[in-house]
Amino acid sequence: MNKIKLLENLSNLHGAPGHEYEVTAFIKNNMKNFNCEGDSINNLYIKNNKENNYPIVALDSHSDEVGFMVEGIKANGTITFLPLGGWHITNIPAHSVIIKNFKNEYIKGVVSSKPPHFMTVEEKQRLPKIEELVIDIGTSSYEETTELYGIEVGNPITPDVVFSYDQKIDVVRGKAFDNRLGCAIVMEILKELNYNELRVNPIGVISSQEEVGLRGAQVAANKIKPDFAIIFEGSPADDTFKDNFSSKGALGKGIQLRVLDAGMVSNPKVQTFVKNIAKKNNIPFQVIARSGGSTNGAKYHIADKSIPTVVIGIPTRYIHTHYTYASVRDYKDAIILGKKLLEELTEEIIKNF
The missing domain is CATH 3.40.630.10 (Zn peptidases)
Known part of the structure; x- marks a missing residue:
């Protein structure tokens, strides 16, 4: 290798x-x-x-x-999470992540927050708080998230990124x-x-x-x-x-x-x-x-x-x-x-x- x-x-x-x-x-x-x-x-x-x-x-x-951990699952199926390591809040929303459940299955999700259409003027002018962010895996209920995908409190979460190599400049990305x-x-x-x-x-x-x-x-x-x-x-x-x-x-x-x-x-x-x-x-x-x-x-x-x-x-x-x-x-x-x-x-x- x-x-x-x-x-x-x-x-x-x-x-x-x-x-x-x-x-x-x-x-x-x-x-x-x-x-x-x-x-x-x-x-x-x-x-x-x-x-x-x-x-x-x-x-x-x-x-x-650096990653995250599942903190809870909401009634609508979205997932609240806590940071593992030194994240800045601006680097978290609108990114793809992977949750690993305790069956060693990988589930893809997206870090979401309230769309700007529904934000107040005050919300648009400040940074979001991590407790306001959720991970959406496409489900619509607590039962779908927990029973169909086996997601539980304590599951680790990591960025969803695939490695690449640019031979022209001898630089790697991942x-x-x-x-x-x-x-x-x-x-x-x-x-x-x-x-x-x-x-x-x-x-x-x-x-x-x-x-x-x-x-x-x-x-x-x-x-x-x-x-x-x-x-x-x-x-x-x-x-x-x-x-x-x-x-x-x-x-x-x-x-x-x-x-x-x-x-x-x-x-x-x-x-x-x-x-x-x-x-x-x-x-x-x-x-x-x-x-x-x-x-x-x-x-x-x-x-x-x-x-x-x-x-x-x-x-x-x-x-x-x-x-x-x-x-x-x-x-x-x-x-x-x-x-x-x-x-x-x-x-x-x-x-x-």
Whole structure:
């Protein structure tokens, strides 16, 4: 399976926070030459079969995507819902979604709100509230929605989007690049490494529930107790609303190194180490400091004895919406950089961080 096809398969899967089983099952099935084990929060740990006493390096990416959950069913058959992850209300109405019932059946619906014809002047001048939105699956009664389609409170909901690749510009479009991009990168790195030449022990961590509080990463950091952590993340691109000088997350201009966000101040020694390896291997990179947002790095860097951590982002346009864009070049460069970091890391280098 080539790298683009792998990303396509991952992007098209459905895995709202707490309901990532489809994603972890796919990854486990495609990593059969590795020792894969899960836990009760649905993290997946991917280990090579060569035992050693080298320092453990976590290669972390989260499997969940922003989505929703069924909150209730109205008498007219429409469905009320709650957000799972950081949505902005303007990105929700008039979009197609997929509800997965507990029989593992998929039901398509549309997020609807009151048509403008029936709105008051006041309603037209303000943003809708999420409790005013419903999902319409075409039914007209509570009984049709629950009995014919088996929809219940607690069913997960995800965007209804199909992956595509534009070969002319080497750009992919799909849903959940935050963070199926990271999942694909971790899988490719683990498959391509020459473990006989490493002086560290990489463990892939496909973590759950990142979008609702970095929960899987907290469990993973305590479970495997890594000596170093590399977080791969689909990070917000800013090149469609900033100029060339202020943009630090442009598609096709390199992977993104995050020095600051709301959850972590990055260790400057780690940053220097990563930058030097990127330069040595002609891998372009962008550096960003953000006042908001965070990644699983926020949990790793304060876990246990304090874990040196780097966040490698792949600039992704319009994350936390239905449709996202990413550069294939950035995606492939992140794989190369991850491998080069593992080839360079040693116990002595890690201790000096």
